[in-house]
Amino acid sequence: MPGRMNWPRSFAPRLALAMAAVVLVASVCGAGWGWFRAQSALRQQLDLVLAAEAEGLIRDYETYGLAGLAEATRLYSRRQGPIFLSLSAPDGRLIAGGVPVAPVTLRGFATLPRAGEGSQIRALGALLPGGVNLLVATELAPVDRAAAALAWTPPIAGGAAALLALALGFWLARRLERRLDDVSLAARAVMAGDLTQRLPQSGRGDEFDRLAATVNAMLARIETLVAELRQVTDDIAHDLRSPLSRLRQRLELAAAAARDPAADSATLDAAIDELDGILATFAALLRIARAEAGAGRDAFAELDLSALVEGVVEAYAPVVEDAGRTLAAEVAPGVRLTGSAPLLRQALANLLDNALAHGAGTIRVTLAPDGSLSVADEGPGIPEAERDNVQKRFYRLDRSRGTPGTGLGLALVAAIARLHGGALSLAPGPGGRGLTVRLRARG
Template sequence: MRLPGPRSFAPRVALLVGVVVLVTSFLGAGWGWLRAQEALRRQLDLVLAADAEGLLRDYETYGLRGLADAAAVYARRGGPLRVLLLAPNGHPIAGRLPGAPARLRGFATLSPQEGESRLRALGAILPDGSNLIVATDLALVDRAATALAWTPPIAGGLAALLALVLGFLVARRLERRLAGISTAARAVMAGDLARRLPESGTGDEFDRLADTINAMLARIEALVAEVRQVTDDVAHDLRSPLSRLRQRLEAALARPRAAEADAAMLEGAVAELDQILATFAALLRIARTEAGAGREGFVPVDLSALVEGVAEVYGPVAEEAGRALRAEVAPGQAIPGSAALLRQAVANLLDNALGHGGGTVHVVLRPGPVLSVADEGPGVPPEERGRVLRRFYRLDRSRNTPGTGLGLALVAAVARLHGGQVTLGEGPGGRGLGVTLDLRGEAASSAPALPGAAPGS
């Protein structure tokens, strides 16, 4: 696999991190060198003070001659400690110390001739005016401070190198994941709506993002398929009535004018056009509902009173059709929503039940709220229940029964608008069709309680 390019995000971040680490390391090295040198110098000053104190005790015990002998001994040893004893006039009495001043009191750093290392010196004035100078080489201090100072750059360099390596490894992994996502996205743009983003199975952020996008793609695929289906159904369901209307008008134009026959033909044409306009109105209502139009105008709706009102209106309709309508409504059920759309949904359910049902239609509103409308008719086969919620889908493929096939589609759209869902099952006793409108969504659960609401509603 090719290496990640210079425009890859991870290598650029790794390079930036490496540069920052190196710069910080060198800045830290300079600060560490100064701090280490200062600390080691303080320790060296303590050692010089202790050595000077020992020589001063020799002076107190043996006098100036004993101190001179001690200085001569240090000079013969050639160790790191150097001792110089100067007379009051600045002439050397014993010892040798290059670069020493004629008189020194306290600590000082001496710079001897070129090629020799610097010295740290401590001078003390004796009671007789002589000057005792004790010094030691600063090379050890400088080497130790330098060794300590190089530790941060070395560690920083290793960290920067590790950051670059990890950056390229991460970049390669990212490029593999993004290449799969890009390939799938191009396939979707080319028209393959069934294509999904690959997932690694690790459950990481990319998998969670891919899962979300895949769910979105599945929804888009379903919507596109639904639009295609609607287009086909519109062409199929509206072509027939328009063709019939054209044929009737052509036939009327071809025959001699007769007032009664023309009036009957025009009444039939108007009825046909009303049915077509009703179909378009239903489609527009479903489209607006699925687009969420009207959600901003939601108000608390007394669903119990709404269902009771619709049931009262449809009671006489059921009696005229030779059927019975039984309603059981829990009081005080309220949700925020659109009263007009909810009323239309309940009316569509009752229309569907009365149009296809048996002897009795059952309407039940339970706390939740959950509305169920069941009939005792032939029902809907289980494999068809998911399809009857689509626009224009009808069990009667020949379209001989009245209706447009939009009633349950509108109910499903109203349910989604109110945060609920529609499910289909069997009616009472395993017969007929039972349609459940479950409105216990997030929007429904946040509804304010109406006065007189039943406990638990």
């Protein structure tokens, strides 16, 4: 039901929570990696400082000797700076300075525990001429604190980003919920039977608007199909009621009358004719339904449309002549397409039947090189306002249905044209008289 949001089940808050969790996990991982890299970089810099100090002291030793180096060490130690220095004799006796670690003879860099404390010392040892040991050291705690301070930056930024993601997620969720409420209301109205309802659009042209436009087009098509279905149902009931009523009445009269073989035979023949007409109607409906459903497209094959049209024209020529009419054909040679020969033959036959039944004068069949097929006559034609309607099933200009026919001929032709990727169009005949029916099939 539209209204209050169910936050635990709403997609956007769950997505926001997931994004916040990912950001936090990434921040923690980044903090660990950042701490490791920062500590490594700072310790490398610290090693460079220790090496520079040791190099300077070694130059003092080379210039002023052991006494000068010892004096420099004592003076340096009194300043209580971050660097510790010590000089020790070969037997381990301390000559000057002091480093807060257990006595050790060191060559190169090493990390040593500070005496009596849990902290660590970074030290560099060097052996001077005469066996004198030089030790340069410094505390590691400031370096570790700086690395830790740098490592906390990603989690703090990640936490802020996670909070921002949550806030943005809940805000988006609320906006999304309002739009979905409108969609839900429209959908419920459609489900309740109001096919005129359409999904609302914000006018911004975003993804939701594009989706709503697609769904609205689908709803419009469904509305049209339902309206056509209702109309078809009414037309079927209307068109079949009369022949079935006549058939029943004829059979009742025959059953009540005295048996007469000749009369009974005539009654049965008439009944069969009526049933043939009803069966023909259902057969036409079935062919239209199959064409609209795309049945038979898998059996499409390349065919010679020119030969097909010439064959149908040749078959209809005697029928047109018997009706006192003239049939003229202009067929472009070598026109080929991929399609169903039986269906295209049926479509052309329907157009010729319509021209014979409702047209007048000369019937002209034209197949253009581009594959468009037209049948034109010089009859009364069809009003422009009715040209789309006559392509619907059971639609007839004679609303009283006093003339023969079912109103399925052009509907079947239109369905066959759509099956072949084309369309059916109606226009005035030559010179503005009569009717031209043009079928374009792309195959």
